[in-house]
Amino acid sequence: MIRFLKRYFKQSLIALTLLMSTGQMMTASAQGGHPGEFLVTQRWQYLLSSRNALANPALINEENYLSIKGAYSSIMNEFRLFEVGAAIPINLYQTAGVSILHYGVSPYARTDAQGGMIGDSISDSKTYVALTYAINPWKGLSIGANINLLSENFDAVKNFSAGVDLGITYRIINNSFLGHHVLGLDLQNLVMATLNPATNTQQYPRTLRISLNSTYWERRVESSLELAYKDIGTPGTEFLNGAVSGDMDLNARVGVWIFRIATVNGLLGWGPEGPEHLGVSIGANFPSMNNGRDLSVAYQFLDVLNGEDQDAPNHTIYIKGDFGKHREEVYARRMAKLVNYLPNDLYVKAINFYNQGNFWDAFFIFSQLHVEYPDFFKNDWVSYFIGSCQEEMDMRVTSEEAYRQTKEKFDRSAAVPFADLGMMRIYYRDNNYHLVERQFNELNKLGVPDSLKYHAYYIMGQSEMSQGNNAKAKQLFDLIPETHPDFVFAQHSAAVSEATGGNIEGAISHLENCIQAPVTTKAQKEIVNRSYVFLGYMFYEDLTKQEGPLAKAVTALRSVPKESYFYPDALVGLAWTALKARQWADCMTAGQELITIAPSVVLKAEGTLLVAYADMMQKNYAAAASLLEGAAKDLEQFTGPDEGGYSAKQQEYESSRSSYTQIARGAYDLGTARQSGFVLKQIDSLHTLQKDAKAKLDEFLKFSDNYKRTSMFAKNVQSVKEDVEYALAKAQKLAGSKVQIKENQKANEKANAIDQQLEDLKKQLEQENKKKEGQ
């Protein structure tokens, strides 16, 4: 689309000389043809012409990523060209693109017809914008078009033009041995018109180009062949000698890739007068640095072989990068979205309920999904979550069944190890250690994520501990890495295991690991608090034989925050430690706080007992007795569980659990029924029953926990009761003795005073008797 500026011929002679040196147009210029045929030849970017919209708009369909490229070309540092362009795949079959070029020569001196300098200088530059669209409508055929806008600025005269290029390509061969070949046909400037017809009567050259772009053996070898027939329909009057019109050029390129990183290309141009140019290019591609996409740089050198400007070689630098997503990935994403959104929405809703801890509602939505959308692509997880919701609601039997079903129906799903872990937890809670071990073996198989394996180690360790295999348990706990969420739990359990085996230093080491580990969840924080209490207990009992054990115990126990579940235990520990250290005031403070905050009668009584001890140590027996009397009354009224009571409660619990399983089965039946108004009502009714039954189960578990509460400082109800009664008796006795001593002292004093009086009277009588005898 470069035109011949006949009327500026004399002034632009130097420019012509420079422009002619770019290769293909050499022949034309030598014959007085079109100057500045850069856009016609595109030789500056010959290296990338196999995918260039300017060479053939249909070729951009060969791009698979958002592709951005740039080129800079220079001839003798006088002529410069810049190009930037982008191709954007729209879908599997369509691509859009844009190219912007700016080129021109440095301002040069104006000359007369004889070449003499006139004085001022001339500027000459052009800016070209092409918008491209290509589509693959049928078989291997792609059709593309450029809409071109050209702005020319020559010697302060501006001209604007617009035009259209049309190109087609056809993928003729894709063969593993013969290579991949794309045949192209392009008509440049099919339509081109000036937008300033009054001032510009120039005609733009029309070029027909046939190309064959080929790659062989996974692009190890590349080649391009191009035959261009130029100036189609341009009148001879447009040429200097008035006769030349339509010449042909042949351009060829062959390149090889070395290790898919470096490339070397040879270029050859052939015109009517024989070889026109010879070139070489080197380049490198770094797809590994760009996530598998092209990221390449290249340099091209062209040497002109004939004509008057053979000494004006052309240097070009290229850069090209692919970005974004591959065409196939875009299509795959789009297809993944073309599904029924309802099951997706239900799934998300159910997951949200699950994460909020609303397992009842989550369960019914998962069940609905399971029944109404059997082809939902996440049905393996749906099946797993049905089991998990039931597990969270402590519906052990039905949960285990659901997990088992997940394993059977979706045997290769990633949900299977999660189901295995869920089953393992249920078996552990049911004290079914044989099945715990079976699940542990399942979770130790190849392909199970490490994170799940570590969970399994923890549960298995707990199971071993429950069976008294402390050494095995400790081995398993030690396998859990610090980064795993179960690390703190495992370390605490390992400490218990060590302490049980008499290795106190080892226990302390594990407790320190637990305390120092980074924690985020509430459960993790609580186990750390429990570790503090345990540590305090071991120091209190002086099991460590370390120096200053009581001070260390106090430090550990004071680390338990007030909001912790273990704070009352820490207070009990602090009070006992203070008592042992003869710090009566501290003991009383801790005991009094315990009385205030303790959640149970038993703990309150223990607090009272400690305060009473402190009082007694300060000889406040009466105050101590008074406190203990209150505690003793409370304990008397407290119907704490005895062995028989506990057994009865346990039987009641078993019965409740059986009923609860029936409720769980009912829930499952309702969940897997097609949802209707009637079913929804039944679900609501069942929820009330479920909550009541679950409350009963929880109540027993709490009761059992209190009954078995013998760990560390805290004592069970019987023990506290006995201690309070003993202390009360002692205090009362001591208080009673003190009163007697005072009374005796008073009597003695009185007797002494009487004796003294009697003595005085006796002395008086003796003196009077002597006086009488003397008289």
Place this chain on the structure above:
Amino acid sequence: MSHFLTTKQFRFSLLLTAGLLFPAIVQSASVQVPSMGIKTISEAMLRTRVGDTVWVEKGVYRERILIAPGVTLASRQLFGAVIDGGGRGIVVTMGKSTTISGLEVRNGTIGVFSNGSGNTITQCRIINNWQTGLMIVRHLPKVEDNVIAFNRASGIQGWDVRSTNATINHNSIVYNGNHGIAVGGSSELILENNVVAFNERFGIKILSQAERIQISNNNFYRNLQSPKPIPSGNFSFDPAFLAPRTNMNFKSDPARCCKAKGTDNEELGARLVY
């Protein structure tokens, strides 16, 4: 091509496989292509019901096929039936619970597209497609003993692919123009016993969201070096194919190969008898 299984042997193996997978098929009807009034596979598909099998004779079928739900499409002779997409479009689109077996699928934009549950792609050759060989969305079909090669983009492209009771097992995914296997979205799948070699880009590209992918006992050889290392438990050695370009024979040369076997103690890659 002259060393294919005999028709009888191949038919037996297909029947056995189909019988194991879909017991109902044993009692189902068969449709022959070509046969009286049926010249194309598409015509045959119009006459099928759930559980039917369409048997395709040797030949090149220039059409694009939508496999009806529950139908099996099988070639009488291993790779004897060639479905040619003519350079554009999806050559084979699989419905729900469908099976393709023994076919060569080529020259489409995408060779095979599967998004339904319960699909099976076995002993197929998916080659020379202008983009992807096998595109999988959502449900992972059973992909076993296939050759997926010389496609201009990835051998397998998956998105939100979930492997619930199927795997990508014993395939030769080689010489593709982009990645051997590319998966993204919330994909969870299992890759085992495959040969993934000589692909122009990565052997496997996993986008960050797709974390639960089990890759074990595969041979990744001469793909583009990925910044993410291939997980341990996989191999890298020359599969020494006998004649990949000329005869599409991806059998390993026993004199030069192989250092490892699959989890089932069989040769890695497609277990085909040429």
